[in-house]
Amino acid sequence: MSGVADTATxxxxxxxxxxRPGGHRQLAGTATLLRFALRRDRVLIPxxxxxxxxxxxxxxxxxxxxxxxxxxxxxLMHQMAxxxxxxxxxxxxxxxxxxxxxxWRVGVYAGALAAVTSLLVVVRHTRDxxxxxxxxxxxxxxxxxxxxxxxxxxxAAVANAALALLVTAGLAGQGTAxxxxxxxxxxxxxxxxATMAAIVAQLTESARLARGLTAGVLGAAFVLRAAGDxxxxxxxxxxxxxxxxxxxxxxxxxxxxxAGERWWVLALFAAAILLQGAxxxxxxxRRDVGMSFLPTRPGPAAGRLTGxxxxxxxxxxxxxxxxxxxFFLAGVVYGGLTDGAADLVKGNEKAREIFERMGGHSALAxxxxxxxxxxxxxxxxLYVVASxxxxxxxxxxxxxxxxxxxxxxxxxxxxxxxAIAFGGSVLLMLLAGxxxxxxxxxxxxxxxxxxxxxxxxxxxxxxxxxxxxxLAPRAATAAWGVAxxxxxxxxxxxxxxxxxxxxxxxxxxHLPKLPGGEMAWGPVLTLTGLAAALVAGGLVxxxxxxxxx
Amino acid sequence: xxxxxxxxxxxxLHKSFGKTHALDGLDLHVETGEVHxxxxxxxxxxxxxxRVLLGLLRADSGVARILGRDPWxxxxxxxxxxxxxxxxxxxxxNLSGGEVIDLYGRLRGGLDPRRRTELxxxxxxxxxxxxxxxxxxxxxxxALIAAFASDVDLLILDEPTSGLDPLMEEVFRRCVEEERxxxxxxxxxxxxxxxxxxxxxxxxxxxxxxxxxxxSLGDLRHLTRTSVSAxxxxxxxxxxxxPGVHDLDIQGHRVRLQVDTDxxxxxxxxxxxxxxxSLTSTPPTLEELFLRHxxxxxxxxxxxxxxxxxxxxxxxxxxxxxxx
Numbered sequence: 001m002s003g004v005a006d007t008a009t010x011x012x013x014x015x016x017x018x019x020r021p022g023g024h025r026q027l028a029g030t031a032t033l034l035r036f037a038l039r040r041d042r043v044l045i046p047x048x049x050x051x052x053x054x055x056x057x058x059x060x061x062x063x064x065x066x067x068x069x070x071x072x073x074x075x076l077m078h079q080m081a082x083x084x085x086x087x088x089x090x091x092x093x094x095x096x097x098x099x100x101x102x103x104w105r106v107g108v109y110a111g112a113l114a115a116v117t118s119l120l121v122v123v124r125h126t127r128d129x130x131x132x133x134x135x136x137x138x139x140x141x142x143x144x145x146x147x148x149x150x151x152x153x154x155x156a157a158v159a160n161a162a163l164a165l166l167v168t169a170g171l172a173g174q175g176t177a178x179x180x181x182x183x184x185x186x187x188x189x190x191x192x193x194a195t196m197a198a199i200v201a202q203l204t205e206s207a208r209l210a211r212g213l214t215a216g217v218l219g220a221a222f223v224l225r226a227a228g229d230x231x232x233x234x235x236x237x238x239x240x241x242x243x244x245x246x247x248x249x250x251x252x253x254x255x256x257x258x259a260g261e262r263w264w265v266l267a268l269f270a271a272a273i274l275l276q277g278a279x280x281x282x283x284x285x286r287r288d289v290g291m292s293f294l295p296t297r298p299g300p301a302a303g304r305l306t307g308x309x310x311x312x313x314x315x316x317x318x319x320x321x322x323x324x325x326x327f328f329l330a331g332v333v334y335g336g337l338t339d340g341a342a343d344l345v346k347g348n349e350k351a352r353e354i355f356e357r358m359g360g361h362s363a364l365a366x367x368x369x370x371x372x373x374x375x376x377x378x379x380x381x382l383y384v385v386a387s388x389x390x391x392x393x394x395x396x397x398x399x400x401x402x403x404x405x406x407x408x409x410x411x412x413x414x415x416x417x418x419a420i421a422f423g424g425s426v427l428l429m430l431l432a433g434x435x436x437x438x439x440x441x442x443x444x445x446x447x448x449x450x451x452x453x454x455x456x457x458x459x460x461x462x463x464x465x466x467x468x469x470x471l472a473p474r475a476a477t478a479a480w481g482v483a484x485x486x487x488x489x490x491x492x493x494x495x496x497x498x499x500x501x502x503x504x505x506x507x508x509x510h511l512p513k514l515p516g517g518e519m520a521w522g523p524v525l526t527l528t529g530l531a532a533a534l535v536a537g538g539l540v541x542x543x544x545x546x547x548x549x
Numbered sequence: 550x551x552x553x554x555x556x557x558x559x560x561x562l563h564k565s566f567g568k569t570h571a572l573d574g575l576d577l578h579v580e581t582g583e584v585h586x587x588x589x590x591x592x593x594x595x596x597x598x599x600r601v602l603l604g605l606l607r608a609d610s611g612v613a614r615i616l617g618r619d620p621w622x623x624x625x626x627x628x629x630x631x632x633x634x635x636x637x638x639x640x641x642x643n644l645s646g647g648e649v650i651d652l653y654g655r656l657r658g659g660l661d662p663r664r665r666t667e668l669x670x671x672x673x674x675x676x677x678x679x680x681x682x683x684x685x686x687x688x689x690x691x692a693l694i695a696a697f698a699s700d701v702d703l704l705i706l707d708e709p710t711s712g713l714d715p716l717m718e719e720v721f722r723r724c725v726e727e728e729r730x731x732x733x734x735x736x737x738x739x740x741x742x743x744x745x746x747x748x749x750x751x752x753x754x755x756x757x758x759x760x761x762x763x764x765s766l767g768d769l770r771h772l773t774r775t776s777v778s779a780x781x782x783x784x785x786x787x788x789x790x791x792p793g794v795h796d797l798d799i800q801g802h803r804v805r806l807q808v809d810t811d812x813x814x815x816x817x818x819x820x821x822x823x824x825x826x827s828l829t830s831t832p833p834t835l836e837e838l839f840l841r842h843x844x845x846x847x848x849x850x851x852x853x854x855x856x857x858x859x860x861x862x863x864x865x866x867x868x869x870x871x872x873x
Binding site (some may be wrong): 032548 | 600631632643
């Protein structure tokens, strides 16, 4: 009967491991998993692709309505290209055709959006699945060790190919070659970050961290390109700075769509995608399912969390830290660009008009500061929605249930997270203000005031999230839609000549234009009151409704 | 008694996570066609072993074969013939239970649709609800139905009945018996000893990443103690000197004792010499067997490759203790 013990003593421990690192048939099951991933993403991918391509495809008409004649467009190009701060924000202009101006105006941002879409899709189908434990069951089927990663990358490729196709088709009227180059470039930026996310997903044990780190790389790519473009004017002949070449977003502009396309840049994209993909594959094939290359540190043996509020802070402190660093740095960067941008606006009617259309109304540095602070306010709305929806995540994952089974009132539990959401938004805007002061070096009081003046609008968006969560928990994630709409209205609405009625829908449209404008207490107080009412409504709903799973 | 084609053959398996040695020379031998119980305290390495067998983890050293294949290198081919049920099934929030059952089936190379329908009925499962609305037991049913409806040779069940109600546990038991009748092999990791006792042909007990006991239930009972209580015609005589006797309690003509089952014979002879009025003898339950291994102090660390038979070794040390 002791066959087992006999084998153990008889068989020496073999030193040799299987020679193939990943085993046979590593891609088995990919087709099934890809269909499955696309079914899960049947709403997300189409929405992202539609928003991104609309942003790109609406630009030619906007440009035509603002700068109707070729002379006006040439004028715009010369003004824009000469200014280092504007180059930092949007990149250099290579030509004054409508197509080239479109690629210039939206390229960096459409590329960044494609990158965000791609990294979310990839992490969602790789690390998220492992973290939840679902991957264990999937991998017990006839699924190759690299099949899940392949399916995730293919799903991202489908999204990026659709974007490339729509952009190419939609811009073909401006020039087929340029449209093709720009479409391919956008899709390629997406795939560079898809494969980057694929690597990071092998390194971290948490999907949230994988998303955060990849987004950090994207932020670094943005800053590198901005720094490089502000230092050199590639549009006026001469090449881009090394810094620009370090950033995939810089490659996109160096494709020079609609301005004598440089097709070889596509080879650079292809090389990066292949290299990063190969690295991710190498890691994925050698790794235990559910494990990561970056080990998680063990936590303390005894806990010091004193209550629901402390728990909420413990859960959210990492992301608050990340957002804080980002806001401060953004403030420093944009503050530092302010003087240069102001030089441009000085004595130039066209440029002034552009800035006014970007949302400001007075002059010079103040106008620039106001539009940048306004932009950060919009981004802060994303933070507040993410933070409020932590409540939703805690509830639906079942983690809230045992907490609430203790003598912890629902409102107290929710209050902890909401304090971090709303208090955190104050912290972010303060840090952004400090960054602006550091970067700009003057006007401390007005800048801080302007940053804080964004808050009522941020809170209204957060309040809507609370209301949705409290009254209709199934629809809570629609708060992302609200934040996205507000962002879209604030970002491109003014440039698109959207009717005032629509612009008024965004709480940010009612804020006073600070610094430089008149402080208007009326709308600020009204918005604050509205936000408080929304939060209260949401909390009443939360107290009355059933908890969901 | 190794057959030509064991379903699972593991020897000297080691796996560490950082400083934690999850598996420390584990052995496991599962014959084709048997239901094999896999027992051990929490954290003893059961799930780690199963995840190595599924090719989810890569062993640091040691031999593992599953259906004659290397579980890491030949994972995909091996999985064609394997169905797995984890102890904690997580579903996708927006997919229905039926969708997930079919997905798992497809990933394994197909389900028997008739069997699927029949199992959905027997487990009283509503396959149209979305993943987020299922209770623990119902999530478990998703994996169970997918596993039992698959055409496979080996089922690996890791605490599969957690969350099931007693009626459903009964359905589960019948399903396992049917699988055995069809000649399939089952590796059942469970803490429900009655379930193991009822279903399993053989069991392996592991502790701290090593196998401490393996064999049929009869074999294992043999290694443990039987309780005997008797009323005798006269005062008992010489019982304390017999090998393998423990917890001896003599009250006049009444005797209670525990005896190593393989030493029972000598005790009965000694009792009948005095004359027996009444006698009850209770065989050890699996639970006693189990508790003995769970509660023992961990063995002193042996050489990993040293021959070891902890069951016999610990039995011997207890005997010498009792003899003193």
